[in-house]
Amino acid sequence: MLGLPAHVTACLFDLDGVLTQTARVHNAAWAETFDDFLRRRAAATGEPFRPYDPGDDYNRYVDGRPRADGVRTFLASRNITLPEGDPDDPPTLDTVNGVGNRKNVILLQRIHADGVLPYQGSVDYLHAARAAGLRRAVVSASANAADVVAAAGLEPLIEARVDGVVARRRGLRGKPHPDTFLAGAELLGVRPDQAVVFEDALAGVAAGRAGNFGYVVGVDRVGQADALRAHGADIVVRDLSELLGGAGGDPTASGRGGAGTAQAGPEVVR
Template structure:
C-alpha cells in the first residue's frame, strides 16, 4: 500500500526533516546555543574551544531527542555535567534546562524569520493517504510541533499529534525509546505491527525498531542511508515521493 507492505494500516511521521524543512534550522539553533556556551566554558577553565558540529554532533546526540535529553547527551560527550535546573530557568542559565530554553528561543526566532516549508513529496504522500482513508499521526519531540504544522499548512492532514507537550503531560520517554510512537498507534487504534514509522533521525529510527512497528522507513536527507539501516530502518528513501514512484530500494 503506497510503497509499503500490504499489512500496514496506519502511518506515523516524524516532523523535522521528514515533513518539514526545519531540521537544518534546528541544527543551526543547537550550534548557536552550544557554541556560545562552549566559548564561555573555555574562558572559565582555560580549555580549548571546540565548536559544536552541526552535522556529526547534531546527528549523534540531539536529532530526534527531547530537548533536555539532547542537551544532556551532548554535554556528556564533552565530559560536562550541569544541574538539571527548572523549566522556568532564564535562557542561557548554566543548567540543562537553561541551555535548552536558550536553544528554543533561537529556533523560534529562526523559524519566524525564515518561515516553514513542507517537503512537496511528503505533502503529496499525505494527500494520497488521506484520500485512501488511512490514519495518520505526527510524532515529534518538539513542543513547537503544532505551531510548525500550522505554519507549514499541513496541520489538518493528521488525526493525531503526539508532541513534546503530550510527552511531558503523559510522562512518555523520548526517542530512542518507543513510547511516543506506541502512544500514537494506540490513539489511532492500530497495533504497532500494522503501523509504519517515518524517520530521518537515527534516534527516531531506533525508536520505531524498538516499538516493533511493521515497517520503519528511513528518510535520508543528508547522506546517512547506511546509518539509518544500521539503526533499524527496513527501507531508506531520499524523499517520500520515491514511495509513490516505486523507487524505494
C-alpha cells in the first residue's frame, strides 16, 4: 500500500524538499549570496539592483541543480557571465565556483545554527518502504547530503547515496540529466524501469523522465503541480504520506499533461 506500480522494487529520493525541510534553507542561502553579488555589481556598474526572487528564480534556475549549474543558470537569466574558476575557489572570488562556495558557507552556517528537520510523512514512507522490502537511495545534487541525512536522523533508512561529491568524483552530469539517478539505481542493483524517482524540483522530475524510470513522483511543496506534471511526473502529491494506505489511488494513472494530483483531505488522485 505504497501508491506505486507493482513492478517498482526501488525508491530513489531527492533529499532537499522531498525528505528534509532544507529546501527553504538552501533558498535562503541562495538569496543572501545572489543579492550580495547583485548589489555589489549594481554599485560597480550603475545598473539598477534587481534582487533574486526566491519563488520564480529558485524554481526555474536553481532548485535541484548542482551548485555551479545553479550559479551559471541564474546569472545567465540576468545576462551575466562569470569566469568558471576552480572548484576550490575561495568564497570571496567572483567566479562561478567562488559564488557557489560562498553559498555553501552560508548554507552550512544556517544548518549548524538551526538543525535539519525531516518531513514526518517522508519518514513514515521510508519506514513503510523498508518494511515492504523496497531498496532505498538518496540522489541529491548537494555536496552536503551526507551531513543533512545524518542531521535529520535518516541514516538507518537509507541504503545508498549519490550526491554532489559522488557526481564530481565520477564525472556525472547534474539534473536535468539522468546520470545521478541512473547511478543510484546501479548502486541498488536495479534497472531504471524498476525504480521510482521522488522529486520536488522541475529539473529532477525531468531527469527522472529522461532516464526512463519506471515511475516519477512529483512532490509539490510550493504550488507548482502543473509544472511538475509538464516536466514528466506521473503523479503529483503534496506529501509522501498521501501515497500510504492506498491514498495514491490508481498508481498506473499518468499525471503527465492532465490529472494525477493527490489532494489533502478526502479527495484522492483524480
